[in-house]
Each structure stands twice: as structure tokens, then as C-alpha cells.
Amino acid sequence: MTDTIRILLCEDQTLMRQGLRTILELEQGLQVVGEAADGEEAVSQYNTLRDQGLGPDIVLMDVQMPRMSGVQATAVLTTSDAGARVIILTTFDYEDYVYDAIKAGAMGYLLKDVPADELVATIRQVYAGEASIQPKIANKLLMDFGRKGRASNTKQQEELSPREIEILKLLAEGASNRRIAEKLVLAEGTVKNHVSNILSKLHTENRTQAVYLARQRKLL
Known part of the structure; x- marks a missing residue:
């Protein structure tokens, strides 16, 4: 891939955020252009970077952050910019978190124990316009859709x-x-x-x- 994928990291834990930056910047074609420690800062950073012509192409978003959650921030971003591509990266695989994130417009959902190569592959996949959810999380989501689908089959x-x-x-x-x-x-x-x-x-x-x-x- 010849294009440079510009990434905004949104994570309230400094050590985790620094670790992600290190992992991503070791990969050819990936560039971390901004960081945010809470949901409100994520929205502000996204708008600033967009105004400066610096993307971001992908937003890596934690779920639980101060002031504004990752799900709330995702909803704000996707509402104001239909082209926003958000990947949720979290320790939680509860059905409600998954469904709420997808409902908010996230294009990817990964657990933080994911191998680095899978994280990078997901970033590239979402950058290409394809939604990506880990299989075990997708199963939860499909079960939830199935229940909702049976209810709507009337x-x-x-x-x-x-x-x-x-x-x-x-x-x-x-x-x-x-x-x-x-x-x-x-x-x-x-x-x-x-x-x-x-x-x-x-x-x-x-x-x-x-x-x-x-x-x-x-x-x-």
C-alpha cells in the first residue's frame, strides 16, 4: 500500500497510548498524527487535524474514557463527518458495548489483547472501506441481531x-x-x-x- 494512513489515537491510559504509537509507527505506511486522552479531546483533535488537511484517516478509539466515552465520541464524529472511520479498541466484549459502538458508526471493534499484526491488518481493511470485527465479537453481534431480527420478522x-x-x-x-x-x-x-x-x-x-x-x- 503506497498511501500513508494517518491515525488518531484516543486512549486515556498514557502507557497504552505510547505503546500503540510505537507499534503503529514501526509499520510502513502508518503515521500517528494525533493523540487524545478523552472523548472530548478526541473530537477536538479530529476536527483540528481535518481542518489542517492531516486526516485523520483512521481513529483508534477506546470505549471508557473521561468526560465523553468512546462510543459517544464516535457518534459525534460519524454524525459530523460521514467519512469518519473509527475502530474501537477495548478490553470489553459485552454485547451492549459492541452493539452501541456499531450503532454509533464504528467500522471496527477489536479487543486490546489482539496481536499487533491483526491490529495493523484491521486498520488497513477499514481504511479500504471494509468493516472489520473479530469473529468472537461478531458472533455476539450476530446473536443480538438475530434476536432483534426475530422480533422484527412480524x-x-x-x-x-x-x-x-x-x-x-x-x-x-x-x-x-x-x-x-x-x-x-x-x-x-x-x-x-x-x-x-x-x-x-x-x-x-x-x-x-x-x-x-x-x-x-x-x-x-
């Missing part, structure tokens, strides 16, 4: 139109509404309406959930 399941499938594939590549509009020669408002319809039909709350569920159902 509703008529609507099929996605060819245009919606086309847009869903671009969402899976990490494309923004504007990028999709340009590629498909559509108005950005039209794309936004299609995305809303996709979320509604799949009974999901954000793009990451929709892409993840579509892959599980082999729609992509």
Missing part, C-alpha cells in the same frame, strides 16, 4: 431495488453521499433518500450496520 421484509443495491455497494466502499451522487450522476438529496430507504428496509440505524447485515445476508 414486519414485511422489503426487497432492495437494483439502484439501492448499487448504492449499498458504494456504501460498503466507504463512499460519502456526495461521492455516490457524482459516481451515479444523481442529486445528493436523491442519494440521501435512497440511503434512508436502505436503512429502513434492512431495519438498521446507520450505514455500518446496513453494510454488515447486507454482507451477512449475501446481498453484497
